[in-house]
Amino acid sequence: MSTPIHKRLDEFRQLDRVQAGSLIISVFGDAVVPRGSRIWLGSLIRLLGPLGLNERLVRTSVFRLAKDEWLGSEPVGRRTDYLLTPSGQQRFEDASRHIYASSTPQWDRRWRLIVVVGELGGRERERLRQALFWQGFGALGADCFVHPSAELIAAFDALVAEGLADVLPRLKPLLAADATLGTAASDAEMVRRAWNLERLAGMYADFVGRYQPILQQLRDSAGDVDDESAFLVRTLLIHDYRRLLLRDPELPDALLPAEWPGQKARLLCRELYRRLLAPSERHLDAHFQLADGRTPEAAPLLFERFRDVDPLLQPL
Known part of the structure; x- marks a missing residue:
């Protein structure tokens, strides 16, 4: 009988069609960084x-990520390790603060604005819009982008990482209190x-509908899941949740509709992740290797993710 997992x-x-590059990014951020x-x-x-990702697809996707300066490579004999570049590491650290946070940030009642003050061509403007969209910025017209809590320095660093350094002199970052607006x-x-x-609410509802049966399965069976399946589901869980958060400006509760489904999705992700962590880490202990044949241990920081919830999340 088919289970929800x-x-x-x-x-x-x-x-x-699978966006293998995006999935590999999720795997690096969730499983490779701690090791x-x-x-x-x-x-x-x-x-x-x-x-279902074949060797050719993974190789092609990794090479593309290296070309885009997410990853670097280091040959070890006839094998090759792939590792995060400094800019890739920074991107993962920024994303991790949102993915594994226990709650949304408190609002200081100031809006973060990025205003276009110079001329931009059509292609540049669209690349800027897309890059800021993936950071959770909304658009007020063609020349003003807004966010309730983004760190503007980090936002500009991310634009540089996206190859938009030439655009920065034509942008002005501003802080505006809500009373000003x-x-x-x-x-x-x-x-x-x-x-x-x-x-966005519909996307969160779809996420909850997809993973709630899996959580219920683990609750009902006292966490009985094989190690490989735990790793695979954990990978898809974080991948899907990361893609949602990239679209979410993380608005304060005061600006959200009643019964916002984003909070339910966060709580679901948090509990399901901690139930999958131990068996998925056993799978990585058995199958994760560096080019020299070693299997690095997971850093203790891994076990701090979603730490505030309950004793289920303990070092292995």
Whole structure:
């Protein structure tokens, strides 16, 4: 009989098109970084094979990530380790603060604005819009981007990492208190204009619908899941959740609709992750390798993720 875990894995394997590069980024951030931020390419291929990613697809995706300066390579004899570049490491650290946080950040009631003050060509403007969209910024017209809590220095660093350094002199970062922009009602109107919260809420609801049965399965069976399946589901869980957070400006509760599904998704991800952590780490202990044949231990920091929840999350 097919279980929710098997259903989710089969569902992914049957996708006509997989964004393998994005999935590999998720694997690096979640599983490779705690073990030293590097992995032998052959080991990565073997870990992702059970998800239906063949060797050629993984190799091509890794080479593309290296070309885009996410990853670097180090040959060790006839094998090669792939590791995060400094800019890739910074991107992962920024993302991790959001993915593994126990709650959304408190709002200081100041809006972060990035205003275009110089001329931009059509292609540059679209690249800028896309890059800021992936950081959670909303757009107010063509020349103003807004976020409630982003670190503007980090946002500009991310634009440099995306190859948009030449655009920075034509951008002006600003901080604006909500009183400067108007009343609470105007804040709500700005949120409505800048973000499609209805669409985001639907995406969160889909996430909950996809993973709630898996969590219920683990609750009912007292965590009985084989090590490989635990690793594969953990990978898809964090991959799907990361992609959601990239679209989420993490608005304060005061600016969100009642019963916002993002909080339910966060709590679900948190509990499911900690239930999958021990068996998935056993799988990595058995199959994670560097080019020299060693298997590095996971850093203690891994076990601090979602630490505030309950005793289920303990070092192995």
